[in-house]
Amino acid sequence: MSAYEYIKQAILHGEFPPKMRLTEEFLAKKLQISRTPIREALKQLETEGLTVSMKRGVRVRHFTxxxxxxxxxxxxxxxxxxxxxxxxxxxxxxxxxxxxxxxxxxxxxxxxxxxxxxxxxxxxxxxxxxxxxxxxxxxxxxxxxxxxxxxxxxxxxxxxxxxxxxxxxxxxxxxxxxxxxxxxxxxxxxxxxxxxxxxxxxxxxxxxxxxxxxxxxxxxxxxxxxxxxx
Amino acid sequence: MSAYEYIKQAILHGEFPPKMRLTEEFLAKKLQISRTPIREALKQLETEGLTVSMKRGVRVRHFTxxxxxxxxxxxxxxxxxxxxxxxxxxxxxxxxxxxxxxxxxxxxxxxxxxxxxxxxxxxxxxxxxxxxxxxxxxxxxxxxxxxxxxxxxxxxxxxxxxxxxxxxxxxxxxxxxxxxxxxxxxxxxxxxxxxxxxxxxxxxxxxxxxxxxxxxxxxxxxxxxxxxxx
DNA sequence: TTATCACTGTTTGTATACAATGAACGAAAG
DNA sequence: CTTTCGTTCATTGTATACAAACAGTGATAA
Structure with a gap:
């Protein structure tokens, strides 16, 4: 399972709840891979609209x-x-x-x-x-x-x-x-x-x-x- | 201008015509930056649908x-x-x-x-x-x-x-x-x-x-x- | 001649080191 | 006591080195 799929699933299953801050290092350690593929995954999730990147860090989007x-x-x-x-x-x-x-x-x-x-x-x-x-x-x-x-x-x-x-x-x-x-x-x-x-x-x-x-x-x-x- | 914007503009202005192969190194040399930001830009363009990634390399999408x-x-x-x-x-x-x-x-x-x-x-x-x-x-x-x-x-x-x-x-x-x-x-x-x-x-x-x-x-x-x- | 296989070179995928940036904290001055 | 400034630390952005994968090439055998 790619980093993208993992993070997406985690969000959709509520493991990473809305507004949670997702630092690259945190995810990298969690998935036992380097930050590089994590960044790609986060970028993709952002363009899909599931996450929002603030000035500092990426957060799971909160939907009203x-x-x-x-x-x-x-x-x-x-x-x-x-x-x-x-x-x-x-x-x-x-x-x-x-x-x-x-x-x-x-x-x-x-x-x-x-x-x-x-x-x-x-x-x-x-x-x-x-x-x-x-x-x-x-x-x-x-x-x-x-x-x-x-x-x-x-x-x-x-x-x-x-x-x-x-x-x-x-x-x-x-x-x-x-x-x-x-x-x-x-x-x-x-x-x-x-x-x-x-x-x-x-x-x-x-x-x-x-x-x-x-x-x-x-x-x-x-x-x-x-x-x-x- | 970010790598993403540059490549997008280049495609939209016909500088990179449809079906053209865009290798990361080529773009990196052209923009005088490393491959890392190029990859991000290409990923984003791909999710937007302007490029298509084959097994080897990314190509400008051809629209019929x-x-x-x-x-x-x-x-x-x-x-x-x-x-x-x-x-x-x-x-x-x-x-x-x-x-x-x-x-x-x-x-x-x-x-x-x-x-x-x-x-x-x-x-x-x-x-x-x-x-x-x-x-x-x-x-x-x-x-x-x-x-x-x-x-x-x-x-x-x-x-x-x-x-x-x-x-x-x-x-x-x-x-x-x-x-x-x-x-x-x-x-x-x-x-x-x-x-x-x-x-x-x-x-x-x-x-x-x-x-x-x-x-x-x-x-x-x-x-x-x-x-x-x- | 054609098919298969191994080798080679090009290109992407990943890890890692370092630079840049922004936030938090504390100190100093008003 | 509050504000402002600078220092420090956490975190992202970028470069680069190396690993992996794949296409192309040529050699060998059927």
Whole structure:
């Protein structure tokens, strides 16, 4: 696993919480490598928007409620467009891939709810692969990088994805609706269905956002908070 | 000027044409600095999509006609959304900035056509600042990075922006229409006006795309072409 | 002739040393 | 007591040396 992937995962899994200061040396010691590859990783994460480089050091970016809202707006716009384009350009093999991803999704959900041998992580991955297949079917190569940038942020809050059976079923139904619209080449229906699906996901995240905000206060070094304390 | 800015400018100005191989040592010697900052610059350019890293070396990305078409589709989507949001969220000071940018645009065009003391470069910059002011008025902080990624590619072809008087006037009118719609908070009109404006710009670029494609054949090293020659 | 293999040179990947910079701390002066 | 200045230390920025990887080349064998 590259330094980039490691740090990204650590951030997304909450190991490095928002506002935490990431010094190069600290990460280098942690990964047992030199600072050089660390710097590259940090630069990349910064251009992706996951970290913010201050004058001194790099910090994990803190996303406010407004940030999440705006990011979801963009995701809705982009994935809605992808769905509409997929409805135009989809081939039979595209439909096959989307259907496969969705079948796997259904199975994973069943397994998760019944036996518990499938984890939420697995479900998120499979969900992701369905969305990917839609993007692929849109035949716009350039849209992918934009969406991946916008998709990653909510994952920071994945620990709050305590999906219950209803939510999971609802999500599966949404996928099926989207798939059907793309199959029938109904562009507007595909776009709207994707819109609703993503906005529903946003609502789930927003429910927990204040809990999240609380959890990460005081992560930045005390020196900084002392100033505020006056 | 940082290495990143230098290389980016060089690419956008056609000094490093598409498919050209950019070895780190070459750039380091050219800029009289070590490879370390060069590597960072290249990594950043790669995540922005201006260069492509092969197994051996980094090359300036070659954009096909399809690429340009798809990139413009995304730009239309994003800037159209920005215009619509601006129509909702614009403040008086936003309107002021947009109006100022547009006044400067008008003056620059007049100067360019009459006295010639203003260059196309200047006009492009001012045009850019109008679009920026719209994005700013949209109040979505995150949209900016997406648009800047998508705006930069057509600049590679800026040498083909031989705008005539008609085109420049048309562009100015479009700006005015957009501005008026945002002022009146007519979201749909703002979006559509922006759509038309950008698609018109795309058409200008597409007219010259085959000329561009021809110009840059044979830039890659001969060793590669020899294989094809059989 | 063609395929395979080892060798060579070029180029990237990584480690490390040192320079530059900025923040924190403390001392001195108002 | 507060402000300002300079010193010190932590941290990033840059250069450079070396390791690793890969493409190209030529030799050898089928």
């Amino acid at each position: 409620e407004l940030d999440i809202r705006q990011i979801y707006d963009l995701r809705t716009l982009l994935e809605g467009y992808a769905a509409a384009q997929a409805a135009i350009h989809r081939t039979d093999s595209d439909l096959g891939e989307m259907a496969t991803a969705n079948d796997m999704y259904e199975k994973a959900i069943d397994q998760y709810l019944e036996t518990g041998e499938t984890t939420i992580e697995d479900i998120l991955k499979i969900n992701h692969s369905f969305h990917d297949s839609v993007i692929q079917a849109s035949k716009n190569q350039h849209i992918h990088s934009h969406i991946s940038k916008v998709v990653v942020v909510p994952l920071i809050f994945r620990s709050f994805y305590w999906f219950n059976a209803d939510q999971l079923r609802h999500s599966l139904d949404a996928h099926k609706t989207i798939l059907k619209a793309i199959e029938k080449q109904d562009t507007e229906r595909a776009r709207v269905a994707m819109h609703e699906h993503i906005y529903h996901g946003r609502d789930q995240v927003m429910k927990h956002i204040d809990v999240i905000d609380q959890q990460y206060t005081g992560v930045e070094e005390q020196k900084v908070s002392f100033q505020t304390e006056r | 006609e399809l690429d340009i078409r798809q990139i413009y589709d995304l730009r239309t989507l994003l800037e159209g959304y920005a215009a619509a949001q601006a129509a909702i969220h614009r403040t008086d000071s936003d309107l002021g900035e947009m109006a100022t940018a547009n006044d400067m645009y008008e003056k620059a065009i007049d100067q360019y056509l009459e006295t010639g003391e203003t260059t196309i470069e200047d006009i492009l910059k001012i045009n850019h600042s109008f679009h920026d002011s719209v994005i700013q008025a949209s109040k979505n902080q995150h949209i900016h990075s997406h648009i800047s990624k998508v705006v930069v590619v057509p600049l590679i072809f800026r040498s083909f922006y031989w705008f005539n008087a008609d085109q420049l006037r048309h562009s100015l009118d479009a700006h005015k229409t957009i501005l008026k719609a945002i002022e009146k908070q007519d979201t749909e009109r703002a979006r559509v006006a922006m759509h038309e404006h950008i698609y018109h710009g795309r058409d200008q670029v597409m007219k010259h795309i085959d000329v561009i494609d021809q110009q840059y054949t044979g830039v890659e090293e001969q060793k590669v072409s020899f294989q094809t020659e059989r």
